Each structure stands twice: as structure tokens, then as C-alpha cells.
Amino acid sequence: MTAPTTYAWEIEARELRVKAGRRTAVDGVTLTLGRGVHGLLGPNGAGKTTLIRALATVVKPASGTLSLFGGGDLRDVRARIGYLPQDFGYYRRFTVRDFVSYVAWLKEMPSRDVPAAVQRAIDRVGLAERADDKLKSLSGGMIRRVGIAQAIVNDPEVLLLDEPTVGLDPMQRLRFRELMAELGADACVVVSTHLVEDVAAGCSDVVILDRGKVVFQGTPARLAAAGSGDHPGDSPIERGYSATLALPDRPGSW
Amino acid sequence: MTAHHPTDQSLRRYERGDDDIPADELWAVESHLENCAPCRARLVPDPVATAVWAELQPALDRTPQMPRARRRWNGWFSPAAAPWLAMVVLVTAAAVALDRLGLMAGERVSVVLLVAPLLPVLGVAASWSRALDPAHELVSATPRAGLPLVFRRTAAVLAVVVPGLSLAGLVTGVGFTLWLLPCLAFTVGTLALGTLVGITRAALALTAAWATAIAGPPLLFQRTPLLLDTALTPLWLALLAAGLVVVVLRRMAFTRLETNL
Structure with missing residues (x-):
């Protein structure tokens, strides 16, 4: 069905440096990501959001190279990306269907494909019954799901989700992980989160970012193996996370 | 393509979706069917379309149709404006x-x-x-x-x-x-x-x-x-x-x- 790919990795970054205002938030990141669900972990201010913005091509890297799908025209690359920003802003007066179809239009999908793709995206996040309700009438968790629906409406090959599980209740989080596993089968999904258990349960691969640098990349099992009983944390993977960040030794950490 | 067409018996088993067909036989039948129209015709008797339709029709009435909702936005104006x-x-x-x-x-x-x-x-x-x-x-x-x-x-x-x-x-x-x-x-x-x-x-x-x-x-x-x-x-x-x-x-x-x- 799909044409053979001409690139090795969906996302390939070399020595990437990205500024957020005057601060260098991402400082020399070298990273290759292929299909699967990649969890992006790190303390607040580690540069997760800035890195995701750079991957979404809305922020231009200060130096280094970033190539998505082996490079190419910005417009073509963007048509293959799905992006849920951390502060997901929306139009309160739009219905779920209107909002997702507006994003589909912005993504330049052929107009005859839009209604079916919109319906499918809304179904996948479990909002079919609220499809014609206005966004201002939805709860916070439902709004997040609208955010996920607009990101997946174009069947993206690279899906970038910045803190998608904020505001989801435990059942919805389980359903979200299932959806990620489904999508990760044929797309490169990058999920930034500060919840270590999200990563443990749903990700095939973990990237830990600390002060703008990649300090760990590997499977959740390898992360768990990095910790020992001495490191703070309630689960093996939390202890591995603390060990990787060397948390107790950090000045001013809490 | 192939001179050896599958027997009636193996076609029927394939059609029924029996799960005890040996893998090599299953593949042989399947790949043969992909290339041999006469055998596909043996596989699918004529009334099958009628049978499928008869089964589907009651379900169609119960399936919600995609609403033909008119979109309430416009590609020219910014929704925020x-x-x-x-x-x-x-x-x-x-x-x-x-x-x-x-x-x-x-x-x-x-x-x-x-x-x-x-x-x-x-x-x-x-x-x-x-x-x-x-x-x-x-x-x-x-x-x-x-x-x-x-x-x-x-x-x-x-x-x-x-x-x-x-x-x-x-x-x-x-x-x-x-x-x-x-x-x-x-x-x-x-x-x-x-x-x-x-x-x-x-x-x-x-x-x-x-x-x-x-x-x-x-x-x-x-x-x-x-x-x-x-x-x-x-x-x-x-x-x-x-x-x-x-x-x-x-x-x-x-x-x-x-x-x-």
C-alpha cells in the first residue's frame, strides 16, 4: 500500500540547538526516532516543549540540523505531521466537528476526504456522541481529546503530543495508551509527559531530557534497570528516572 | 496460471474459513485464487451478493448516517477575528x-x-x-x-x-x-x-x-x-x-x- 520510504528515520536531529526567547532551551540534541511510541520525559524546564515545537517546525533551530522524513519541502513535511501543543487553544464557539474539520482544512486535506476523516478521528477519541456540541460545553478531559482528534485527523506519520494526558481521568488515560499503541504501529509518535507511569505503560522507547540535553535513550526496561533501591521513587522505572537525573545531587532540587 | 486447480473440497473448507487447514494448503489455495478468475467464480456462487445484501439491509437502517452538517466556518476569516x-x-x-x-x-x-x-x-x-x-x-x-x-x-x-x-x-x-x-x-x-x-x-x-x-x-x-x-x-x-x-x-x-x- 504505502510507498517504500527513502529515509532511515522519521525524525533525525543532529546537534540541535533551539532557543526559547533568549535562553537556549535545547542544547545540542542528537536524536533519531522511527516508528513506535517515544516517551519524552524530563523535569520542568528541561526543554521538552521547545524540542517538540522544533520537531513541529514552528520554531526554527538556532543551529544543527533537523530532518523529518529525510527532508523536503516544509509544506509537504507539515502535511504529514500531527501536533498537539501544550497550551492547546481552541475556538469556544466551534463544535467538535467544525473545529476538527477546520484543522483538516488547514492541513490541506482533499475536501472530499474531510468529513469521513473528521468522523473517524472523533470516533477514535470517543467523542462521537458530542461531535455536534460546542467546545465551550465540554470538560477539560474532553477538550484534550479534541486536541488529540485534531492531531490525528490527517493520519500523520509523525505525531507530536505535548502533555496529552493532563486532565484525563484514569480510565481515559488507559484508553489513551491503547490509542497510542495503535497509532505507534505505523507512525512515529512522540509524547512528552512528566508522568513516569505513562511512559512505563505505553511507550516502546524513552528519551530523557535534562537541561536541554538528552541524558538517556532506551527502552523502559533499560531505564528501570538503571535504578537501584537507594534511588528515590515508588516503582523501578521511577527509581531509574531518579538515577538517570542524579536527583539527590542536584543543587536546589526538591 | 496454474494447471492444478484446488479441489471442490479444499475450496469449500477455505470458504467456510476452517481453521484446521494446513498452512501450506491454505497459502496454495489463496495464492491460486488471487490469479485464477474461474476458481474465484467457483468460490463465489451467484446468489452471494443477494445473501450479503439481505443480511446487511436491516443493519443499515440501524446504523447512524454521517450527518450532512453544514460547516460553520469560512476559510477566509480567522475564527478569532x-x-x-x-x-x-x-x-x-x-x-x-x-x-x-x-x-x-x-x-x-x-x-x-x-x-x-x-x-x-x-x-x-x-x-x-x-x-x-x-x-x-x-x-x-x-x-x-x-x-x-x-x-x-x-x-x-x-x-x-x-x-x-x-x-x-x-x-x-x-x-x-x-x-x-x-x-x-x-x-x-x-x-x-x-x-x-x-x-x-x-x-x-x-x-x-x-x-x-x-x-x-x-x-x-x-x-x-x-x-x-x-x-x-x-x-x-x-x-x-x-x-x-x-x-x-x-x-x-x-x-x-x-x-x-
Whole structure:
């Protein structure tokens, strides 16, 4: 069905440096990501959001190279990306269907494909019954799901989700992980989160970012193996996370 | 293709979906069927379509159809701009009212003329800025983001501002030539300056410039603003052209997030 790919990795970054205002938030990141669900972990201010913005091509890297799908025209690359920003802003007066179809239009999908793709995206996040309700009438968790629906409406090959599980209740989080596993089968999904258990349960691969640098990349099992009983944390993977960040030794950490 | 067609028995087992067919036999039957139309015809007896239809029909009535909901958005107007464009219309109407009453600036200065350059600045800021459009980051990341979308949205703003001002001009007797060029120059100026410092800052800067250079003096000294004199038409044309050049040269700025906000 799909044409053979001409690139090795969906996302390939070399020595990437990205500024957020005057601060260098991402400082020399070298990273290759292929299909699967990649969890992006790190303390607040580690540069997760800035890195995701750079991957979404809305922020231009200060130096280094970033190539998505082996490079190419910005417009073509963007048509293959799905992006849920951390502060997901929306139009309160739009219905779920209107909002997702507006994003589909912005993504330049052929107009005859839009209604079916919109319906499918809304179904996948479990909002079919609220499809014609206005966004201002939805709860916070439902709004997040609208955010996920607009990101997946174009069947993206690279899906970038910045803190998608904020505001989801435990059942919805389980359903979200299932959806990620489904999508990760044929797309490169990058999920930034500060919840270590999200990563443990749903990700095939973990990237830990600390002060703008990649300090760990590997499977959740390898992360768990990095910790020992001495490191703070309630689960093996939390202890591995603390060990990787060397948390107790950090000045001013809490 | 192959001379050896599968036996009736193995076809029937394949058709029934028996799960005890040995894998090699299953593959052989399946790959044979892909290439042999006569065997596919043996597999699918004629009444099958009727049978499938008979099973489907009752289900169809129960399946919800995709609603043919008419979309309530428009590719020209920014969804965030609607309240601001309504305000633009109100300000125009208020300017006409003030002119008719002769309250604000006396008989000699038209308020319509004074507000003309400011109105599109508001509309443009509402259409493409991180501060006023909640979904700005989302929109900036899409393939459609960029100069064509910005021009579209600007055209939509002008489609509200220009007819409004034309009507106001007819009512109050302010000539077309006096306000049209400053209005367009401020529009393009907002975009041009916006590519350098962000649309929000550009709109604030141009509003300040308007207040000090155009609206201030006439309101203080009760005379027609110098800058809106027809003798200055070449100046406004030059500004308009310069703005367009900057916008086109810096067009990639519209595909990125305004990071300097």
C-alpha cells in the first residue's frame, strides 16, 4: 500500500540547538526516532516543549540540523505531521466537528476526504456522541481529546503530543495508551509527559531530557534497570528516572 | 496460471474459513485464487451478493448516517477575528455619528478620516497574532500557514473595513482618496513590521504612531491632519510598496511561532 520510504528515520536531529526567547532551551540534541511510541520525559524546564515545537517546525533551530522524513519541502513535511501543543487553544464557539474539520482544512486535506476523516478521528477519541456540541460545553478531559482528534485527523506519520494526558481521568488515560499503541504501529509518535507511569505503560522507547540535553535513550526496561533501591521513587522505572537525573545531587532540587 | 486447480473440497473448507487447514494448503489455495478468475467464480456462487445484501439491509437502517452538517466556518476569516471585526463596524458607525453631531473635532476634521488607518490594524492583529488567536500555535504549524493564508485573512478584514468606510464616507462626505491609501498602508505596515517584531507589537507600535502623528494633532488643534493631505499620496504609496516588499521577503516568518512575544 504505502510507498517504500527513502529515509532511515522519521525524525533525525543532529546537534540541535533551539532557543526559547533568549535562553537556549535545547542544547545540542542528537536524536533519531522511527516508528513506535517515544516517551519524552524530563523535569520542568528541561526543554521538552521547545524540542517538540522544533520537531513541529514552528520554531526554527538556532543551529544543527533537523530532518523529518529525510527532508523536503516544509509544506509537504507539515502535511504529514500531527501536533498537539501544550497550551492547546481552541475556538469556544466551534463544535467538535467544525473545529476538527477546520484543522483538516488547514492541513490541506482533499475536501472530499474531510468529513469521513473528521468522523473517524472523533470516533477514535470517543467523542462521537458530542461531535455536534460546542467546545465551550465540554470538560477539560474532553477538550484534550479534541486536541488529540485534531492531531490525528490527517493520519500523520509523525505525531507530536505535548502533555496529552493532563486532565484525563484514569480510565481515559488507559484508553489513551491503547490509542497510542495503535497509532505507534505505523507512525512515529512522540509524547512528552512528566508522568513516569505513562511512559512505563505505553511507550516502546524513552528519551530523557535534562537541561536541554538528552541524558538517556532506551527502552523502559533499560531505564528501570538503571535504578537501584537507594534511588528515590515508588516503582523501578521511577527509581531509574531518579538515577538517570542524579536527583539527590542536584543543587536546589526538591 | 496454474494447471492444478484446488479441489471442490479444499475450496469449500477455505470458504467456510476452517481453521484446521494446513498452512501450506491454505497459502496454495489463496495464492491460486488471487490469479485464477474461474476458481474465484467457483468460490463465489451467484446468489452471494443477494445473501450479503439481505443480511446487511436491516443493519443499515440501524446504523447512524454521517450527518450532512453544514460547516460553520469560512476559510477566509480567522475564527478569532469575528468579535474584533464586529468592533470595527461599531467604531465606524460611532465615527459617523460623531461626525454628524460635530462633537469631537469640530466642523473641520472628520472622525471617519481619523479612524480609517487604525481599523484594519485591529483586524489584522486579531487575524494573525499569538495574543488574540487562541489557536495561533496550532495554525502556525499547519501546511496552510504562511503568506497565502495571511493574505486571505487580511483580504477578509479589508472586505469588512473598506465597504464600511466607503459607506461612512458617503454619509459624511469624506473623499475616497483621502482615507483609502493610509488605510491600506497601515494594513500592510502591520504585516511588514509584524514579520520583524511580531504582529501584536507591530499593531501596538502603529497604533501609537497613529495616535501621535495622525489623530493627536487634529484633536488638539482642530485642523485637518497634515499626513492625510492629498499632496502626501506619493508618500503613502511608497510606504505601501515598501511594506509589500518586506512582507514578501520575510514571508517565512508567517510559518513560525512568534517567539518574541
